[in-house]
Amino acid sequence: AQRVTQPEKLLSVFKGAPVELKCNYSYSGSPELFWYVQYSRQRLQLLLRHISRESIKGFTADLNKGETSFHLKKPFAQEEDSAMYYCALIASNTGKLIFGQGTTLQVKP
């Protein structure tokens, strides 16, 4: 079965602390993985895609096929990073995004 698991509903850190939002997936095949972010009162927006191996707003995510994980990391959290983060995978050649339940990141001053 295709599934995305984000084990933490809430992650609370202080400004300047490192952040790691966990994401594990279950998929037979080669999925495309994404991180989406939803800031307060804004629409869901794409943060990272695994095929680009890029860094956006200081966030990075590495696909680990052995551990079937795609954890999101940032070395120094900022207050403006506070938001809901969703990990998602797309089954190959479909328009179906499978989302995790989301993790609320709260960065305290």
Next chain:
Amino acid sequence: KAGVTQTPRYLIKTRGQQVTLSCSPISGHRSVSWYQQTPGQGLQFLFEYFSETQRNKGNFPGRFSGRQFSNSRSEMNVSTLELGDSALYLCASSFRSGRFGNEQFFGPGTRLTVL
């Protein structure tokens, strides 16, 4: 480039009624996917339309249907509304071709409340 737009933004209906939601994709995008977002179930895939054809469908009853027009605009219809249909309905568009073709860009959503 204009983003994905959805109308209306808010709707209040009563049980048994039907509702139609509209989504205009980003110019050039041919795929439109619909999602239901609720606090309990999170984001769940409803269906995808590509070139006016439904390509994929999630696990929702037949009361949920949709269509896509030749200009890629899409509508979603829910008939015989139930209280449990209260949710934020999101649509997303994508190219569906090319290296980044699977990236989906979301609209602001339509908040449906069923009384």
